[in-house]
Amino acid sequence: MIATLAFVNGFQEEISNKIFSFWGHVHVQHFSASKSLVTEETPILETDTILQTIHKQKGLLNAYTYATKSAVIEKNNAIEGILIKGISKQNDFSRFKSFLKQGRNINFNDISYSKEILVPEPIANSLKLKVKDTVRMHFISTKQGENSTYRKLVIAGIYKTGIEEYDKLFVISDIRLLQHLNNWQPNQIGGYEIYIDDYKNIDDFNNKLVDQLPTDWVSKTTKESYPNIFDWLNIQDVNRNVVFIIMGIVAVINLITSLLVLVLERTRMVGILKAIGTPNWQIQQIFLFHACVITIIGVGIGLISGLSLCWLQQSTHFIHLDESSYYISYAPIQIVGWQVALLCVGTALVCFLALIIPTLTVKKLSPIKAIQFR
Numbered sequence: 001m002i003a004t005l006a007f008v009n010g011f012q013e014e015i016s017n018k019i020f021s022f023w024g025h026v027h028v029q030h031f032s033a034s035k036s037l038v039t040e041e042t043p044i045l046e047t048d049t050i051l052q053t054i055h056k057q058k059g060l061l062n063a064y065t066y067a068t069k070s071a072v073i074e075k076n077n078a079i080e081g082i083l084i085k086g087i088s089k090q091n092d093f094s095r096f097k098s099f100l101k102q103g104r105n106i107n108f109n110d111i112s113y114s115k116e117i118l119v120p121e122p123i124a125n126s127l128k129l130k131v132k133d134t135v136r137m138h139f140i141s142t143k144q145g146e147n148s149t150y151r152k153l154v155i156a157g158i159y160k161t162g163i164e165e166y167d168k169l170f171v172i173s174d175i176r177l178l179q180h181l182n183n184w185q186p187n188q189i190g191g192y193e194i195y196i197d198d199y200k201n202i203d204d205f206n207n208k209l210v211d212q213l214p215t216d217w218v219s220k221t222t223k224e225s226y227p228n229i230f231d232w233l234n235i236q237d238v239n240r241n242v243v244f245i246i247m248g249i250v251a252v253i254n255l256i257t258s259l260l261v262l263v264l265e266r267t268r269m270v271g272i273l274k275a276i277g278t279p280n281w282q283i284q285q286i287f288l289f290h291a292c293v294i295t296i297i298g299v300g301i302g303l304i305s306g307l308s309l310c311w312l313q314q315s316t317h318f319i320h321l322d323e324s325s326y327y328i329s330y331a332p333i334q335i336v337g338w339q340v341a342l343l344c345v346g347t348a349l350v351c352f353l354a355l356i357i358p359t360l361t362v363k364k365l366s367p368i369k370a371i372q373f374r
Contacts, residue, residue, distance in 0.1 A: 001247050001347070002306025005339055008240045010332035012233050015163075016199055018327065019229065021095040022161050022170075023222050024064075025199055026206050028054065029191030031218040040069055041190035043182070044217070050192070053212050059196045059205055064091045067178045067190030072138040073119075073171065074150075075127045082123065084137070086175030086190070095195075096159070096172075103131035103157030106174060113176035116156035120167040124158045131155055137171075139181050149181065162327045165226060229327075251298075251347065252354040259291045259358040267365065274367040284359040291355040299348050303340070310335055 028050070030042040046065060054063045067086040072079050089108035096105065106116045117137070119129055129135065138150045153173070161167055179188060196205050202221050210219040223230045263270070266287075273283050310333045313319055317330035 001244055001343055002303065002340055003309050004240055004243045004247075005343065006306075006310045006333045006335050007331055008236045009336060009339075010334035011326075011328075012236060013334050014332040015229070015233060015327050018161055018163055019222060019226065020195070020199055022099070022163070022166055023225070024193035025196045025202050026194040026209065026219055026221050027191050027225075028063075028194065028209070028213065028217060028219045031216050041067060043067075043184050043188040044191065046187045046189050050213070050217070054192060054194060054209065057205060057209055059198060059201055061195040061197050062092060063192045063194045064088060065175060065189040065191075066193045067175050067182075069178050069181065070140045071171070072140065073123065073127065074136040074138060075129055075133065078127050079138075080123050080126060082171045083169050084117075084139075084171045084173050084178065086173050086178040087193075088175050092195075099159040099161050100157050101160050103155065106156050106172065108174060113180055114174035115151070115153050115177075116174075117153045118157045118159050118172035119155050120170060121158050121160040122167050123171070124155075129155055129158070131158060151177070151181075162323050162329070163229075164324065164327075165229070248347070248350060251351060255291065255295065255298075255351050255355055256358050258294060259287060259355055260361070262290060263287060263358060263361055270362055270365050271367045274365070280363045283362050284356075287359050287362070288352075288355060291359075292352060295348055295351045295355070299344050299351075302347075303344055307335070307340075 030044045051063065054060065065088050069084050069086070071082055071084045073082050087106075093105045100118075101121055103118075106114050106118060108114050117135075119135075123129070127135075133155045134152055135155065136150050137153050159172075175189065176186075178184075178190075179186065182188075194209075196202065202223060206219055206221045213219055270283055274280075313331060314333045319331040321328055321331055323329040
């Protein structure tokens, strides 16, 4: 149960952090009923009023500007459709560092826009791209009468998040490139990408923020953009509870069986104690004491074994996963002290209450038959 709890906690935390590190927790952009967070946005003005509204929210870490645009990446006559995500130089690149497999982050040019991009590993493998390669990026115009255009861009780095929804779609660029292509003003952006201190408060944060934004602005959580991933993560709680119930039943049955055997082995002793006038409850206490010793030793061994297994996995990652299916290449571990303590105490308490059942057989034993028992 300790190992299950640590695996589920680690899995949910690791996948959530991957998703939020790449795409933020909450997005603020212009309201559009026909568009989602992962398509091209209607430009909005970067204003101090909106920034003040965002920054006064409790739990905020940072807010960064971003924009997205549909494009086609070409190399040696091979093409891939992608969505290019433009970010600013103020963005916290430490969140992205763990995703970089080759190369480095974009080097932002203070004079104009940077011509460097970050390409996901699956697309790089498909087009046989390497760091420092030059590719043609064809940008698709969404306005009638406008021709599509292209730019030659250099690959600064290759990244991999393990999240298929990101790795097969997003190329990272300088937001000023998209502003230039869209004929936007320097203060026009696609939206704000917001990071908060605790992803568990994401819904409360978003509900409070959306009430304070102008009517033509909208605030949405990343959970709303990728509900299938988060629904899948929530199912892990069900799996954890099923394991807890099964393990609890196994533990209770084993302990009851052990105590029944213990009572049967001491049937003559029970008969003699009853014959000299020992109350039933006092006899039951003798067996309950030995049963509690067995329970405490068992819980102690389980605690040590469970924590040792978790420590071994945390150190060696010997349990591997299929990253294409689970978004991560190994089973992550997160041990929460109070959860482990509560689990041990709860298990011991449930077992103790269950152990009262077999001691009731003491009341039914006749002293004469018990003394004669062989």
